[in-house]
Amino acid sequence: xxxxxxxxxxxxxxxxxxxxxxxxxxxxxxxxxxxxxxxxxxxxxxxxxxxxxxxxxxxxxxxxxxxxxxxxxxxxxxxxxxxxxxxxxxxxxxxxxxxxxxxxxxxxxxxxxxxxxxxxxxxxxxxxxxxxxxxxxxxxxxxxxxxxxxxxxxxxxxxxxxxxxxxxxxxxxxxxxxxxxxxxxxxxxxxxxxxxxxxxxxxxxxxxxxxxxxxxxxxxxxxxxxxxxxxxxxxxxxxxxxxxxxxxxxxxxxxxxxxxxxxxxxxxxxxxxxxxxxxxxxxxxxxxxxxxxxxxxxxxxxxxxxxxxxxxxxxxxxxxxxxxxxxxxxxxxxxxxxxxxxxxxxxxxxxxxxxxxxxxxxxxxxxxxxxxxxxxxxxxxxxxxxxxxxxxxxxxxxxxxxxxxxxxxxxxxxxxxxxxxxxxxxxxxxxxxxxxxxxxxxxxxxxxxxxxxxxxxxxxxxxxxx
Amino acid sequence: xxxxxxxxxxxxxxxxxxxxxxxxxxxxxxxxxxxxxxxxxxxxxxxxxxxxxxxxxxxxxxxxx
Numbered sequence: 001x002x003x004x005x006x007x008x009x010x011x012x013x014x015x016x017x018x019x020x021x022x023x024x025x026x027x028x029x030x031x032x033x034x035x036x037x038x039x040x041x042x043x044x045x046x047x048x049x050x051x052x053x054x055x056x057x058x059x060x061x062x063x064x065x066x067x068x069x070x071x072x073x074x075x076x077x078x079x080x081x082x083x084x085x086x087x088x089x090x091x092x093x094x095x096x097x098x099x100x101x102x103x104x105x106x107x108x109x110x111x112x113x114x115x116x117x118x119x120x121x122x123x124x125x126x127x128x129x130x131x132x133x134x135x136x137x138x139x140x141x142x143x144x145x146x147x148x149x150x151x152x153x154x155x156x157x158x159x160x161x162x163x164x165x166x167x168x169x170x171x172x173x174x175x176x177x178x179x180x181x182x183x184x185x186x187x188x189x190x191x192x193x194x195x196x197x198x199x200x201x202x203x204x205x206x207x208x209x210x211x212x213x214x215x216x217x218x219x220x221x222x223x224x225x226x227x228x229x230x231x232x233x234x235x236x237x238x239x240x241x242x243x244x245x246x247x248x249x250x251x252x253x254x255x256x257x258x259x260x261x262x263x264x265x266x267x268x269x270x271x272x273x274x275x276x277x278x279x280x281x282x283x284x285x286x287x288x289x290x291x292x293x294x295x296x297x298x299x300x301x302x303x304x305x306x307x308x309x310x311x312x313x314x315x316x317x318x319x320x321x322x323x324x325x326x327x328x329x330x331x332x333x334x335x336x337x338x339x340x341x342x343x344x345x346x347x348x349x350x351x352x353x354x355x356x357x358x359x360x361x362x363x364x365x366x367x368x369x370x371x372x373x374x375x376x377x378x379x380x381x382x383x384x385x386x387x388x389x390x391x392x393x394x395x396x397x398x399x400x401x402x403x404x405x406x407x408x409x410x411x412x413x414x415x416x417x418x419x420x421x422x423x424x425x426x427x428x429x430x431x432x433x434x435x436x437x438x439x440x441x442x443x444x445x446x447x448x449x450x451x452x453x454x455x456x457x458x459x460x461x462x463x464x465x466x
Numbered sequence: 467x468x469x470x471x472x473x474x475x476x477x478x479x480x481x482x483x484x485x486x487x488x489x490x491x492x493x494x495x496x497x498x499x500x501x502x503x504x505x506x507x508x509x510x511x512x513x514x515x516x517x518x519x520x521x522x523x524x525x526x527x528x529x530x531x
Binding site for chain 1: 471476479480484485487497509512513
């Protein structure tokens with residue numbers, strides 16, 4: 001097996017190969033490090049590469065596996081983290097000049113869990129500055145590029161996670177999602193990303209953007225790999241005030257249960273056509289995906305999208321208010337330290353009143369009830385993940401996102417679990433993602449639908465040519 | 467329809483918030499600030515007096531030693 005073939009293995013395949021002794025964790029890690037060195041100069045997906053640590057962890061995993069101390073499917077698997085997960089003694093920058101020299105003295109709870117199951121840390125990944133705004137073109141680190149066309153954005157804010165996975169620089173990753181930041185780069189880079197239920201994964205040690213909307217979650221190259229990662233990081237954590245003490249089912253074990261008779265709701269009316277609407281090629285690809293779900297036995301219904309459309313407005317108000325509150329002192333002292341994109345977006349929060357914030361929280365109560373009421377008639381919602389394919393850096397319009405429907409925001413507002421997986425490509429070879437949303441704490445349902453779709457299609461097997 | 471916030475008003479609001487922003491920064495901010503105020507009008511349409519904010523405060527007892 002060549003180093004490139006090794007670094008492109010799924011976690012599932014790599015875990016099997018390690019146990020069959022076809023290769024070692026050191027071989028896997030070296031393959032990823034070699035690929036990072038050879039191609040990441042075109043993508044800028046990594047901010048920090050922890051090569052020495054990774055090789056040390058890989059050697060340890062190799063010894064443990066040889067000695068029969070098997071810690072499960074992530075043992076010896078090279079992964080990388082969005083650079084807002086606190087990592088003890090490893091610089092954690094949030095892609096910002098504000099934190100460019102910050103070296104945490106602790107690990108995020110999820111990082112501790114990944115260490116405990118023997119994962120190998122390759123390094124820290126680029127993102128939108130502080131997980132907000134757009135690509136960080138004036139930050140101290142270059143903006144991440146889309147591997148399918150480097151003139152295009154990779155989506156954010158977990159941009160490095162999307163780009164690194166799509167190009168075989170790591171086998172798994174963690175992102176974070178406050179308005180779509182796991183799902184959008186998953187869609188734009190043609191990988192799989194799961195935003196779990198609010199409270200399912202600890203946010204302890206994840207630099208906050210908006211406390212009541214932030215979700216930590218996995219990204220990978222397959223649905224099964226995403227389930228493996230979520231199984232490892234999910235669970236109650238007393239250090240996170242929002243953590244939910246709800247048992248986690250066997251996510252991987254339930255993948256293959258099929259979707260015959262499953263009721264799928266499509267909230268198209270009053271949402272997909274909002275303002276400039278959904279890109280027609282994206283919607284056509286999405287419609288093809290619906291036909292595949294029907295072919296697999298699902299029953300597809302159209303439902304009203306009005307409350308989903310309004311959710312973006314509440315989400316944005318809460319997000320900007322909370323984000324500004326977190327950074328207020330830094331903005332008062334040195335606003336110039338923030339990049340132009342995040343500065344413009346976050347400062348909007350300075351001009352919201354306490355009453356405005358409470359209005360958005362009251363609207364959240366109403367919209368949450370309206371959206372969740374649909375579950376009396378359907379088991380899942382499906383939408384395109386993004387309303388259009390990734391745009392070119394040259395033509396980014398910062399106001400564009402307000403002129404198109406946001407398919408991701410409503411599920412931060414409601415805290416519902418939502419997964420994005422590849423569902424096609426435009427004629428310009430840019431990826432399109434399918435979003436599947438389930439009831440609270442029913443990640444297994446979203447995974448089951450995603451797995452059935454993935455197994456019936458070939459989109460996840462395509463690789464970008466760099 | 468709410469009145470648009472002007473650049474002069476935004477300057478005053480920024481000062482009150484302890485922010486030292488350039489005119490250029492404020493000009494870039496203005497469309498977004500006005501957009502978010504218009505959005506709030508739509509959100510206000512949704513709520514009635516009986517609706518509480520989606521925020522929970524949970525008190526807990528401290529055990530006596």
